[in-house]
Amino acid sequence: MSKLHVFIDGTWLFKVVEGHVFDRFLYAPQYFDLDFDKLNKLMLSHIAKQRPDCTELGNLYFVTSLFDLPPDFDTWVGRKITNIYGGQNITVTQNNIEKTKKNVSARADFANNAVSAGYDASCIYHVRLQEWMMLNLLHPELKYQEKQVDTTVVALLVKEAITNPNDCFALVAGDSDILPAIHIAYPSYTRNVFPVLTSPDERDGRNRQTSFKYSQYNFDINTLVLQSHVGDIMRGNVYQCTNCHRFFTTRNPIDPQRIASGAILPRCNGCR
Numbered sequence: 688m689s690k691l692h693v694f695i696d697g698t699w700l701f702k703v704v705e706g707h708v709f710d711r712f713l714y715a716p717q718y719f720d721l722d723f724d725k726l727n728k729l730m731l732s733h734i735a736k737q738r739p740d741c742t743e744l745g746n747l748y749f750v751t752s753l754f755d756l757p758p759d760f761d762t763w764v765g766r767k768i769t770n771i772y773g774g775q776n777i778t779v780t781q782n783n784i785e786k787t788k789k790n791v792s793a794r795a796d797f798a799n800n801a802v803s804a805g806y807d808a809s810c811i812y813h814v815r816l817q818e819w820m821m822l823n824l825l826h827p828e829l830k831y832q833e834k835q836v837d838t839t840v841v842a843l844l845v846k847e848a849i850t851n852p853n854d855c856f857a858l859v860a861g862d863s864d865i866l867p868a869i870h871i872a873y874p875s876y877t878r879n880v881f882p883v884l885t886s887p888d889e890r891d892g893r894n895r896q897t898s899f900k901y902s903q904y905n906f907d908i909n910t911l912v913l914q915s916h917v918g919d920i921m922r923g924n925v926y927q928c929t930n931c932h933r934f935f936t937t938r939n940p941i942d943p944q945r946i947a948s949g950a951i952l953p954r955c956n957g958c959r
Contacts, residue, residue, distance in 0.1 A: 689854045690745030691734050692847045693727070694840050695806070696860035697751030701797050703861065703885050712917040714928065714935040714955035721797075722922040723804030729919050730857045730883065733911045738879075741855045746847060749806035750839045751798055754791045754816040760784065768818045777822060787821065810839060837865050844880070845872040852879075855908070859883040881908035930958035 700721075709719040727744060734741045763779045770776055777783070802808045812835060814820075844856055858869075858880055869876050918925050923936035935955040945951040 688743070689738065689741045690743050690851070691731055691741050691855050691857060692745040692851070693730060693747045693857045694844050694859065695749045695801070696836055696840055696862065697749045697798060697801065697811070698836050699861045700859060701751065701794055704797070705793065708885055709914065709917050712914070712934055714931070714933045714957060716956070717935055719917070720922040721800070722920055723801050723806070725920045727804060729916055730911065734855050734857070734881070734908065737908050738855055744805070745851065745854055747806040748810050748840070748843050749798065749801040750810040750836050750843070751794070752812045752814050752836060753795055753798060754820070755813050756788065756791060756816055760816070768822045770822055775822070779821070783821070810843070837862060841865050841868045841872065844869060848873045848876065848880070854879065856880045857883050857911070861885065877906050879908070881906050881910060883911045883913065885912070886914045887912060926953035928955040928958050929953055931955065
């Protein structure tokens with residue numbers, strides 16, 4: 688029997704969830720909330736269809752960076768932050784402060800949910816927020832790069848692949864720029880590594896600023912596309928509306944026997 692080891696680029700996955708990429712599958716007032724235990728179950732089910740001997744989870748890695756706010760962060764209001772490379776500068780507003788706090792808190796909650804589902808907490812880096820980071824975070828044309836996340840994902844995957852060559856590996860990462868490094872360090876990756884992406888577009892590399900795309904690499908195991916399994920990875924009591932076919936959640940579960948018998952047809956509030 689073999690195991691499934693999972694490697695998640697937590698920074699990318701958080702942006703996917705917070706970016707509402709799944710919202711078109713949901714009843715309008717509902718926001719998507721990822722359940723990591725359900726995600727693990729889905730990945731195991733996916734691999735078992737192609738590798739029946741892979742029946743249990745192995746090591747789970749969630750790699751991301753979390754910002755630690757400085758003690759005097761609230762006093763940054765009115766502070767001018769200069770871009771040393773030229774271009775946009777900002778004067779910090781109270782709205783900037785509150786928006787940053789909310790983002791930092793949401794990222795921490797997301798990481799804690801992963802840890803609660805069994806992911807290794809040692810791969811979560813804590814970074815003290817500095818002025819230049821805030822400048823990049825607040826201006827859409829600039830970007831704070833977390834290169835330690837990409838390199839850690841590659842290093843962990845290669846290490847596990849060498850140590851457990853007969854196991855399987857799920858790569859939950861939308862940045863295909865990491866593929867050349869994996870290819871060089873672990874040439875036989877296509878045999879037992881498979882990508883977990885949000886949509887087919889990520890595999891094709893369209894609308895992305897990258898020189899590489901997943902479709903350039905011939906994985907033996909099929910890609911798992913999360914948009915095809917939205918209802919399987921949502922937190923809560925999840926149902927698909929009989930009328931509009933969108934997913935919704937309820938405070939209390941609906942009796943499954945009544946659904947099976949046809950006595951109740953699940954409907955979202957809009958269709959009801």
